[in-house]
Amino acid sequence: MRLGRARGTATRQTRYSQLHRDREAAPKLRTMFPVIEQLRFELSFEGGGAATPVPQSHVLHPPARAYFSFPCPYSDCDGRFELTAAVHAVVEDPSHRIEGVLECAGSRVSDFRSKPLCQLRLCFTLTAVCSPPH
Numbered sequence: 833m834r835l836g837r838a839r840g841t842a843t844r845q846t847r848y849s850q851l852h853r854d855r856e857a858a859p860k861l862r863t864m865f866p867v868i869e870q871l872r873f874e875l876s877f878e879g880g881g882a883a884t885p886v887p888q889s890h891v892l893h894p895p896a897r898a899y900f901s902f903p904c905p906y907s908d909c910d911g912r913f914e915l916t917a918a919v920h921a922v923v924e925d926p927s928h929r930i931e932g933v934l935e936c937a938g939s940r941v942s943d944f945r946s947k948p949l950c951q952l953r954l955c956f957t958l959t960a961v962c963s964p965p966h
């Protein structure tokens with residue numbers, strides 16, 4: 833039992849330093865998407881019962897890192913929401929606004945014996961302000 837708990841803690845630390853390294857290694861937004869002047873993520877969550885995480889919003893500008901992987905807000909979950917495909921889609925979309933739902937594929941490591949799937953749903957609205965085509 834003690835071994836399992838210790839390993840869970842290490843996994844969580846590894847996860848956060850990995851996330852930090854990935855973000856630092858990502859190219860700048862203006863390098864990857866030169867047309868984007870502002871990118872806004874509105875994130876809300878469903879399916880968490882009484883402990884459903886509060887909504888979040890994130891705004892990225894051209895000097896920010898083009899890193900669109902958001903960790904599941906549950907601190908004991910090892911899941912991530914990958915929004916890279918959504919960013920590509922919002923640039924392509926003429927309205928520069930898309931909505932979608934993603935389900936967390938992580939598991940809740942605090943209950944390491946059963947490791948229940950998280951399945952928290954992320955409802956996102958992504959809007960981009962793009963420079964007009966030249």
Ligand SMILES: [Zn+2]
Nearest residue numbers: 904909936950
């Ligand atoms: Zn999760």
